[in-house]
Amino acid sequence: MTSTIDRGLADGASPIGAPVPTPIVVNSEVSQPDKIYRLTAKTAGFGVLALLFLIGLFLVIGGWPAFKVAGLGFFTHSGFQTQGANPVFGVLASLVGTVEVATVAMLVGGPVAIGTALFLSEYAPRWSRRTLIALVDLAAAIPSIIYGLWAIFELQPNVVGFSTWLSRHVAFIPFFTVTSPPLNASIFIAGLVVGLMIVPIVASISREVFSLAPPGEREAALALGASRWQMIRTVVLPFGRGGMIGAIMLGLGRALEETIAVTIILGGSFSFGIHILQHGGTTISQMIASNFGSGGQLGNHVLLLAGFVLFILTMVINLAASAIVNRSRSGAGTDL
Amino acid sequence: MTTTPLRTDDMAPAPAPARDPKGDHLRLAGSAAGEIEAEGVYAWFGSRLVLENVTLTMERSKVTALIGPSGCGKSTFLRILNRMHEVVPGAQLAGTVGLNGVDIYGSGQRAMDTRRHIGMVFQKPNPFPAMTIQENVLAGLKFSRSQAKHRDDLVEEMLTKAGLWNEVKDRLGSLGGALSGGQQQRLCIARSLAVRPSVLLMDEPCSALDPTSTLRIEKTIQDIAGEVTVVIVTHNMQQAQRVSDFCAFFLAEENKPGRVVEAGPTELMFGNPADPRTADYVNGQFG
Ligand SMILES: Nc1ncnc2c1ncn2[C@@H]1O[C@H](COP(=O)(O)OP(=O)(O)O)[C@@H](O)[C@H]1O
Ligand SMILES: [Mg+2]
Numbered sequence: 001m002t003s004t005i006d007r008g009l010a011d012g013a014s015p016i017g018a019p020v021p022t023p024i025v026v027n028s029e030v031s032q033p034d035k036i037y038r039l040t041a042k043t044a045g046f047g048v049l050a051l052l053f054l055i056g057l058f059l060v061i062g063g064w065p066a067f068k069v070a071g072l073g074f075f076t077h078s079g080f081q082t083q084g085a086n087p088v089f090g091v092l093a094s095l096v097g098t099v100e101v102a103t104v105a106m107l108v109g110g111p112v113a114i115g116t117a118l119f120l121s122e123y124a125p126r127w128s129r130r131t132l133i134a135l136v137d138l139a140a141a142i143p144s145i146i147y148g149l150w151a152i153f154e155l156q157p158n159v160v161g162f163s164t165w166l167s168r169h170v171a172f173i174p175f176f177t178v179t180s181p182p183l184n185a186s187i188f189i190a191g192l193v194v195g196l197m198i199v200p201i202v203a204s205i206s207r208e209v210f211s212l213a214p215p216g217e218r219e220a221a222l223a224l225g226a227s228r229w230q231m232i233r234t235v236v237l238p239f240g241r242g243g244m245i246g247a248i249m250l251g252l253g254r255a256l257e258e259t260i261a262v263t264i265i266l267g268g269s270f271s272f273g274i275h276i277l278q279h280g281g282t283t284i285s286q287m288i289a290s291n292f293g294s295g296g297q298l299g300n301h302v303l304l305l306a307g308f309v310l311f312i313l314t315m316v317i318n319l320a321a322s323a324i325v326n327r328s329r330s331g332a333g334t335d336l
Numbered sequence: 337m338t339t340t341p342l343r344t345d346d347m348a349p350a351p352a353p354a355r356d357p358k359g360d361h362l363r364l365a366g367s368a369a370g371e372i373e374a375e376g377v378y379a380w381f382g383s384r385l386v387l388e389n390v391t392l393t394m395e396r397s398k399v400t401a402l403i404g405p406s407g408c409g410k411s412t413f414l415r416i417l418n419r420m421h422e423v424v425p426g427a428q429l430a431g432t433v434g435l436n437g438v439d440i441y442g443s444g445q446r447a448m449d450t451r452r453h454i455g456m457v458f459q460k461p462n463p464f465p466a467m468t469i470q471e472n473v474l475a476g477l478k479f480s481r482s483q484a485k486h487r488d489d490l491v492e493e494m495l496t497k498a499g500l501w502n503e504v505k506d507r508l509g510s511l512g513g514a515l516s517g518g519q520q521q522r523l524c525i526a527r528s529l530a531v532r533p534s535v536l537l538m539d540e541p542c543s544a545l546d547p548t549s550t551l552r553i554e555k556t557i558q559d560i561a562g563e564v565t566v567v568i569v570t571h572n573m574q575q576a577q578r579v580s581d582f583c584a585f586f587l588a589e590e591n592k593p594g595r596v597v598e599a600g601p602t603e604l605m606f607g608n609p610a611d612p613r614t615a616d617y618v619n620g621q622f623g
Contacts, residue, residue: 126425216462220524223420224476225452225531234475238466
């Protein structure tokens with residue numbers, strides 16, 4: 001260790017005449033355990049990136065033959081007709097359906113989850129808190145096929161009435177118009193189920209983030225005469241914003257890839273459109289799951305290409321999310 | 337112990353008073369300094385009694401210092417004065433606290449209103465780090481939805497009172513979290529003063545600060561003492577002597593709840609205390 005710290009003058013405030021010294025190079029030698037740790041962390045980090053890259057590569061290579069057949073038509077056609085001389089296939093309906101299901105799921109599940117998290121961390125009486133938290137965490141562990149079964153037997157019959165009501169009274173919003181009944185097995189119902197499925201995980205993560213909000217700042221708000229809700233708006237929500245977005249993104253990831261529950265509910269028809277209340281529609285996950293092995297050699301390539309589209313979709317969403325997660329501390333963007 | 341804890345539940349909506357005997361709501365608008373009378377105050381954390389039978393008057397426009405060794409209940413008592421005690425889960429209390437003769441724990445009194453009249457500065461500076469300096473000063477007004485007409489003037493007035501104006505006047509838009517510890521604490525004082533409280537409670541406001549900031553804050557306390565009553569907890573005997581008009585000495589004997597041993601004018605407490613334990617403490621014999 002040979003580092004001499006130059007006790008020179010700060011801020012270049014040298015007395016008249018004295019030359020301003022150049023900064024010395026501080027010799028900061030890294031210890032052995034530190035080196036090992038760095039190497040391990042680096043390897044793991046690059047490993048994950050490499051894995052991601054390899055998966056993408058695998059999908060591209062696997063999907064390439066299908067792309068050669070369809071070209072960009074893959075994005076403007078819907079269907080999975082891969083046999084015969086004139087194959088017609090494409091990902092359009094599935095892609096639109098995926099986005100629609102995920103959107104409905106987010107719009108339904110996001111607020112419910114955040115509300116649940118706020119209730120658990122801020123409002124629930126102390127004696128009930130632990131039990132409620134355990135219950136929510138438990139709900140996150142229910143397999144999605146159970147949600148699917150529950151949805152088809154229990155939820156759907158009850159929601160169809162609501163769908164009908166929506167289609168009658170809010171039909172001025174194009175999404176809620178209905179051109180061809182029935183109203184079961186719809187994108188809306190699939191989105192609803194997926195939305196409910198993601199509530200526990202999103203709520204659980206958000207609650208944890210909320211409970212980390214700095215106690216000093218909470219007390220500062222209360223001592224200034226804030227109501228509980230004002231305190232939450234000023235301290236807890238701004239502090240938790242990053243974590244909340246992260247949690248919702250995790251939920252969104254799950255909503256995009258959800259297969260079983262969606263397959264149970266949606267018929268898998270390649271009809272597509274914006275009328276989410278009516279029968280029909282499909283998602284990429286469903287397209288892959290229900291057609292796997294049934295389309296011959298070309299079929300497999302098509303499904304790998306569809307998988308690649310889903311892969312890119314999730315990447316884009318996650319990148320967008322990390323761009324949003326910025327300042328998340330008390331008072332950030334608070335406008336009471 | 338015959339006293340039963342008074343239940344306070346911050347979460348339940350305050351019961352609307354069916355009838356309001358004397359129309360006794362805290363009608364203390366304006367910036368008149370207030371007088372606080374605590375009578376027979378007890379405090380519990382869970383089942384543990386930590387404060388016993390404290391009766392103390394904090395006089396209008398004066399500075400009262402609460403002194404005593406760690407753990408004798410000074411902070412607890414201070415927090416009872418503006419209903420922050422009940423924020424702690426499991427905390428309970430008994431007794432009455434009057435602000436200008438109105439019991440702040442009376443039925444129909446809302447904790448929020450009390451806290452607007454009785455502000456608090458904490459040991460650890462706690463500005464809202466992602467709000468600008470200006471927004472921090474105005475935060476309390478937003479909570480009460482008061483429409484401050486001349487906001488810029490108000491911000492300047494409060495920062496000047498807190499002795500921070502000259503240091504930040506050119507960067508009111510920068511974040512509160514970007515200030516030094518001493519500056520943050522003065523920002524917190526400005527924030528508390530901006531709602532024009534009648535009383536300002538300060539819990540060891542200088543214990544995390546450098547000597548210069550400490551002196552600056554002491555000067556602030558003297559400047560504001562005329563228009564607002566100040567109650568300050570301090571471990572620094574010189575500070576107590578410098579800033580306070582009255583002193584109350586808290587003490588908790590081993591495994592016993594804290595009590596007030598002696599209270600009175602600061603000169604007397606330091607010059608000629610009645611209780612030998614007070615003399616020992618102010619002369620640095622223990623604690
Ligand atoms: N949040 C709390 N939960 C349980 N006990 C507490 C809590 N805060 C303080 N106490 C206890 O109450 C007593 C008085 O504490 P405090 O009022 O903070 O003393 P001081 O401010 O005089 O140092 C101490 O014995 C302390 O351990
Ligand atoms: Mg204390």
